[in-house]
Amino acid sequence: QQQVKQSPQSLIVQKGGISIINCAYENTAFDYFPWYQQFPGKGPALLIAIRPDVSEKKEGRFTISFNKSAKQFSLHIMDSQPGDSATYFCAGTGANNLFFGTGTRLTVIP
Amino acid sequence: NAGVMQNPRHLVRRRGQEARLRCSPVKGHSHVYWYRQLPEEGLKFMVYLQKENIIDESGMPKERFSAEFPKEGPSILRIQQVVRGDSAAYFCASSVRRGSDTEAFFGQGTRLTVV
Numbered sequence: 243q244q245q246v247k248q249s250p251q252s253l254i255v256q257k258g259g260i261s262i263i264n265c266a267y268e269n270t271a272f273d274y275f276p277w278y279q280q281f282p283g284k285g286p287a288l289l290i291a292i293r294p295d296v297s298e299k300k301e302g303r304f305t306i307s308f309n310k311s312a313k314q315f316s317l318h319i320m321d322s323q324p325g326d327s328a329t330y331f332c333a334g335t336g337a338n339n340l341f342f343g344t345g346t347r348l349t350v351i352p
Numbered sequence: 353n354a355g356v357m358q359n360p361r362h363l364v365r366r367r368g369q370e371a372r373l374r375c376s377p378v379k380g381h382s383h384v385y386w387y388r389q390l391p392e393e394g395l396k397f398m399v400y401l402q403k404e405n406i407i408d409e410s411g412m413p414k415e416r417f418s419a420e421f422p423k424e425g426p427s428i429l430r431i432q433q434v435v436r437g438d439s440a441a442y443f444c445a446s447s448v449r450r451g452s453d454t455e456a457f458f459g460q461g462t463r464l465t466v467v
């Protein structure tokens with residue numbers, strides 16, 4: 243059972259473009275939604291996170307949009323750069339554990 | 353100021369052998385999570401432990417897999433009688449406390465290959 247569904251599986255964006263990754267969750271007990279970034283051969287690292295009582299959070303070029311009624315949230319990467327090329331995971335978390343989406347492999351073409 | 357340390361980074365085992373994966377959390381962290389990553393399948397939750405206690409093992413196969421986090425020493429994920437399907441990257445994460453807004457820090461993973 244996939245508690246967090248993520249799309250697309252892969253994404254190719256031109257340098258300077260906007261990358262958009264979408265996620266949907268099932269578990270209404272989730273109360274925190276982080277995004278993790280993973281480079282090849284490395285472990286995931288926290289990128290940005292949002293609580294469901296907020297509709298948007300922005301940190302630099304990264305923005306999370308959250309729609310509680312639809313149980314959906316998305317990551318927008320503005321002015322995408324080749325260094326952003328990585329796999330991105332959305333996640334939902336409650337008191338006991340952290341469930342991840344299946345990941346999106348982002349490639350930013352120079 | 354070391355982060356989460358996992359060893360070994362790469363582990364090769366023959367079918368039927370045992371695999372032991374070690375995870376030393378960030379100093380001061382008493383909560384540990386184990387995940388398995390397969391290509392195209394993301395990170396699958398396996399088990400959540402606090403010192404000397406298993407809090408949630410709902411993602412762990414009932415047979416051959418076990419985990420512990422003793423009072424002293426690293427957390428251990430143990431896979432007995434490994435099969436080819438166990439080949440994957442196993443990641444450990446730690447956090448300072450339980451709670452939904454607590455950042456989990458990940459290690460670099462152990463890549464297990466069963467031949």
